[in-house]
Amino acid sequence: xxxxxxxxxxxxxxxxxxxxxxxxxxxxxxxxxxxxxxxxxxxxxxxxxxxxxxxxxxxxxxxxxxxxxxxxxxxxxxxxxxxxxxxxxxxxxxxxxxxxxxxxxxxxxxxxxxxxxxxxxxxxxxxxxxxxxxxxxxxxxxxxxxxxxxxxxxxxxxxxxxxxxxxxxxxxxxxxxxxxxxxxxxxxxxxxxxxxxxxxxxxxxxxxxxxxxxxxxxxxxxxxxxxxxxxxxxxxxxxxxxxxxxxxxxxxxxxxxxxxxxxxxxxxxxxxxxxxxxxxxxxxxxxxxxxxxxxxxxxxxxxxxxxxxxxxxxxxxxxxxxxxxxxxxxxxxxxxxxxxxxxxxxxxxxxxxxxxxxxxxxxxxxxxxxxxxxxxxxxxxxxxxxxxxxxxxxxxxxxxxxxxxxxxxxxxxxxxxxxxxxxxxxxxxxxxxxxxxxxxxxxxxxxxxxxxxxxxxxxxxxxxxxxxxxxxxxxxxxxxxxxxxxxxxx
Amino acid sequence: xxxxxxxxxxxxxxxxxxxxxxxxxxxxxxxxxxxxxxxxxxxxxxxxxxxxxxxxxxxxxxxxxxxxxxxxxxxxxxxxxxxxxxxxxxxxxxxxxxxxxxxxxxxxxxxxxxxxxxxxxxxxxxxxxxxxxxxxxxxxxxxxxxxxxxxxxxxxxxxxxxxxxxxxxxxxxxxxxxxxxxxxxxxxxxxxxxxxxxxxxxxxxxxxxxxxxxxxxxxxxxxxxxxxxxxxxxxxxxxxxxxxxxxxxxxxxxxxxxxxxxxxxxxxxxxxxxxxxxxxxxxxxxxxxxxxxxxxxxxxxxxxxxxxxxxxxxxxxxxxxxxxxxxxxxxxxxxxxxxxxxxxxxxxxxxxxxxxxxxxxxxxxxxxxxxxxxxxxxxxxxxxxxxxxxxxxxxxxxxxxxxxxxxxxxxxxxxxxxxxxxxxxx
Numbered sequence: 001x002x003x004x005x006x007x008x009x010x011x012x013x014x015x016x017x018x019x020x021x022x023x024x025x026x027x028x029x030x031x032x033x034x035x036x037x038x039x040x041x042x043x044x045x046x047x048x049x050x051x052x053x054x055x056x057x058x059x060x061x062x063x064x065x066x067x068x069x070x071x072x073x074x075x076x077x078x079x080x081x082x083x084x085x086x087x088x089x090x091x092x093x094x095x096x097x098x099x100x101x102x103x104x105x106x107x108x109x110x111x112x113x114x115x116x117x118x119x120x121x122x123x124x125x126x127x128x129x130x131x132x133x134x135x136x137x138x139x140x141x142x143x144x145x146x147x148x149x150x151x152x153x154x155x156x157x158x159x160x161x162x163x164x165x166x167x168x169x170x171x172x173x174x175x176x177x178x179x180x181x182x183x184x185x186x187x188x189x190x191x192x193x194x195x196x197x198x199x200x201x202x203x204x205x206x207x208x209x210x211x212x213x214x215x216x217x218x219x220x221x222x223x224x225x226x227x228x229x230x231x232x233x234x235x236x237x238x239x240x241x242x243x244x245x246x247x248x249x250x251x252x253x254x255x256x257x258x259x260x261x262x263x264x265x266x267x268x269x270x271x272x273x274x275x276x277x278x279x280x281x282x283x284x285x286x287x288x289x290x291x292x293x294x295x296x297x298x299x300x301x302x303x304x305x306x307x308x309x310x311x312x313x314x315x316x317x318x319x320x321x322x323x324x325x326x327x328x329x330x331x332x333x334x335x336x337x338x339x340x341x342x343x344x345x346x347x348x349x350x351x352x353x354x355x356x357x358x359x360x361x362x363x364x365x366x367x368x369x370x371x372x373x374x375x376x377x378x379x380x381x382x383x384x385x386x387x388x389x390x391x392x393x394x395x396x397x398x399x400x401x402x403x404x405x406x407x408x409x410x411x412x413x414x415x416x417x418x419x420x421x422x423x424x425x426x427x428x429x430x431x432x433x434x435x436x437x438x439x440x441x442x443x444x445x446x447x448x449x450x451x452x453x454x455x456x457x458x459x460x461x462x463x464x465x466x467x468x469x470x471x472x473x474x475x476x477x478x479x480x481x482x483x484x485x486x487x488x489x490x
Numbered sequence: 491x492x493x494x495x496x497x498x499x500x501x502x503x504x505x506x507x508x509x510x511x512x513x514x515x516x517x518x519x520x521x522x523x524x525x526x527x528x529x530x531x532x533x534x535x536x537x538x539x540x541x542x543x544x545x546x547x548x549x550x551x552x553x554x555x556x557x558x559x560x561x562x563x564x565x566x567x568x569x570x571x572x573x574x575x576x577x578x579x580x581x582x583x584x585x586x587x588x589x590x591x592x593x594x595x596x597x598x599x600x601x602x603x604x605x606x607x608x609x610x611x612x613x614x615x616x617x618x619x620x621x622x623x624x625x626x627x628x629x630x631x632x633x634x635x636x637x638x639x640x641x642x643x644x645x646x647x648x649x650x651x652x653x654x655x656x657x658x659x660x661x662x663x664x665x666x667x668x669x670x671x672x673x674x675x676x677x678x679x680x681x682x683x684x685x686x687x688x689x690x691x692x693x694x695x696x697x698x699x700x701x702x703x704x705x706x707x708x709x710x711x712x713x714x715x716x717x718x719x720x721x722x723x724x725x726x727x728x729x730x731x732x733x734x735x736x737x738x739x740x741x742x743x744x745x746x747x748x749x750x751x752x753x754x755x756x757x758x759x760x761x762x763x764x765x766x767x768x769x770x771x772x773x774x775x776x777x778x779x780x781x782x783x784x785x786x787x788x789x790x791x792x793x794x795x796x797x798x799x800x801x802x803x804x805x806x807x808x809x810x811x812x813x814x815x816x817x818x819x820x821x822x823x824x825x826x827x828x829x830x831x832x833x834x835x836x837x838x839x840x841x842x843x844x845x846x847x848x849x850x851x852x853x854x855x856x857x858x859x860x861x862x863x864x865x866x867x868x869x870x871x872x873x874x875x876x877x878x879x880x881x882x883x884x885x886x887x888x889x890x891x892x893x894x895x896x897x898x899x900x901x902x903x904x905x906x907x908x909x910x911x912x913x914x915x916x
Binding site: 094353354372415434452453460 | 645646648649652656659734737740741744748749751786789790792793794795796818819820822823830831834858859860861885887888891894906907909913914916
C-alpha cells in the first residue's frame, strides 16, 4: 500500500506518459490574473493514479518563483521554497559557473529562461501523434488566450525510444519507494536502485531520514484548510507535500558534428566510430552497459529480463575504467556506488573503514554516495531524427534544430540536479580525471579511454556537441497546492 | 594565523583595498601589487579575512546570556614550507609596503612598526592543523606537475605506443625525461628529508601524548560517569540555531566560489558557555592534532581525500573558534563529504559551538541532520576577502598522481605489469 494519495500527485512523478508520443510544453506568462486563476482552478491535471484504460492525453502544470509571485502567493510562503527555486536557474553568475553554463551555454544566450524573461508557468500537454490539435484545444479551453501570453511552445518528437544521437534513452530510473518500505539506518553498504520517496516528492522522509525544508503553513492562514498536514509537524499544513521540483533545460544536440567527429577520430570503419561514441556514452547504442551484469541482485533493478541486462550492474568490477571509461556520460551521471568504496563486514570492519584505515585504491572516496544524488528523468526529444549514416552527409541549408528537452524531478535541487550537473558531469576532476568534463555535455576538449596496462587513449579537439538553449526551475505542485495557488491571491 | 583588531570605522575601506589584490572575486592575483604571493615559492595557500561574526546574538538566544562584543579582527594566514620565521622575513622583504598598508587598518598597528615582530606578536597558534601530505613541498609539486605535463605531450594521444611493451614505453619516457633534465627544461630535485630538529620534535610528540593519556586514564575512568551525565544533559538541552541563512549572505559567499577546482572555506563561531565545553574542545582538538600529525599524513583525513590544508584556531581567550580549509570540489560536494564520510569528526568538534544541530553521544546525529547542518555551516561561514592558491588547477588526487608518475619514472627496472600500471597513471 502506498503512503501517498496518488490523486493528489501530478502524474509525471510516477509516469513518463511514454505511450503518448507527442508533447507540447507551453512556457507562458500570465497576462490576466483573474483569467489565469480561473484556468488554473479548472485545469484538470492528470494524476499519478493508475487508470484503466490509461488516459490518452495528459496535462501537467508547474510554476516558477515568478509565477507564484504573479499569483500573489504570500512572500513568506514563496520564500520558504528551495533557495535555488527562488533565485532561478538564470540570473546568478555563481550558479551559472557551478552548472557550467558558460560561453555559448550562458543564460545570456538562451532562447528562453533569461533572467529578464522568465516564464510564469510550464503547461505540459501530452497526447497521441496526430491528435494534438484536439488535445491542445481541449486543455486550453476558452479563456487561454486571455489568461496567458505564450513565450514558447516547445514541441517534441518521438524518435522511437532513442535520443537524437541515436542511443536508446531513459533506461535507468530510480525505483521510487512509494510504500515507504526502505528502512535507512546509517550507512548503506550496497548500491540500491530503490530510493526514498522524500528524494523525489516533498513532504516525505529522504535518504537522510529527514524532511527537506519546504513551506509549512499555519492551518488558520488563508486557503490552508484545503492542504494536507505536514507528516513531521502535524500541527502545520504542508504546501509542498506531494509536489516536487521540475528542472527543465533545452539542450540542442549537434548530431552531425557528433558523428562527424567520431568518423574523423576513430577512422573509416563505422564500427569503430560507433564504439568510440559508445565509450563516451557508457552504453551501446542499443542500451547495453559496457560492463557485465552483477551476479547478485540489486534492489530495485532487474524486474524483468531486459532490465536485468541493462540495469543490474555497478562499476565495482571495473575499478580502472577499462571497460567503461571514468569519463563516460552514464558513469558520471550515476556512478552506482554505495556509501563505502570497499566491502564492509561487521561492526569492527565498519569502524576501520569509517576511520579511513581500509582504503585500497587511490581513487577510494573521491566520489559521493550515489543515493543522495538521484534524479527522475522525464525528458523528451525534439526535431527530426537523423541516423548516424545520414549525419555524415553534408549539412543541408537551414537545417532543423534537434535535441532534448531535458526534464528531471527532485526534492532538493542543490543536492540532486545541481550536484549531478556540477560535481559529476561538468567537473574536470570527476573520479580523479585530470582535465575532461562530460564528453557529451561538457566544454573541455578531451576524452580519454583507460586501457589495461597501458597508456590511456586520448581523443583531443573534442568539439561542443550540446548547447543549452534555455532552462528554468519549476515547482510541480500537488493537485491541492495547485488549487491553493490558483485561489490564494484572489 | 595572524589575528589583530581592526579600526571598525575603516573596515569598508580595507575591504576595497583587499579587493584590489584579486583577479576574480576573492581570488588573489599572484602578481598583485600589495603581496605578490606568486613570488613566494614555498607558499601553498594564503588568505586574508575580516572575522566578522554574524552569530554573536546566538548566546542570548540559546542561553539568555548577554551578547559579548569582541573586537572586529583581521586574520591573515598562510600555509608554507619550512620555518615560520624565515617565511615571515621573506614576505616582509618582498611585500613590506603592502603589508604595512593592509595592517595599518589594525587599531594597534603603528606605521613603521617592525612587521616581523608585529606579526609574531599577533600570531595565534593552531589548535589543530591538517596537511594532506606532510612533507610535500611546493617545489616538489611544481616540478612534478611540469614533469607530468611534459610526459603528456610526449605520449600524445597514446595510439603510437599500442604495440610496444609497457616497460619499453617507460624506458623511452625515461630517456626523454633524462634529456629534458640535461638541457634544463625540467628539474627534479631530490626529495628532501625533514630537518632533524623537526623529526625529533615529532618523535617526542609521538611518544609524549600517549604517555600523558596513559597517565590520566585512571582519573578519566573515575570521572567518566560524571562526564556522561554532564554531556548527555547538555546534549539534550542545548538549543539548535540553524535557520536558513539569508540569501544575501549566501550570495556573498557563492560569488567567491568555483573559479577553479579548489575552493576556500572560512567559518567561525562561539563556544557554548561554561568550562565543560571549553575543556572538552581543547582536549579533543589536541587529540585530533595528534592524529593529523602522526596518522592522517598521507592523502586523507579519515575518509576525506579532498582537503589540502585545514586548521582550527582559538581566538578571544578560547571563547571563539575559527576554522579554515582549502578543499577540492564545490561546497555542495564538501558538505557531502562532511555529512556522509566524517560526520563524527565534525560532531565532536563543532557540537561544542553554540547552535550546532543536536548530537547524540557526541559522535552521532549532528551533521547527519543534513539540512540543518548545511544551514549551520553556511550561516557561520565568512566571505574570504583574498585567497591565494599556489597550485591552482591541481587537486590532491592530481598531486598524488604526479608524485607516483615521478617515482615510477625514477625506478630502475620494472616488470611489464608494473610498467603497465605506471602507464595507466598518465
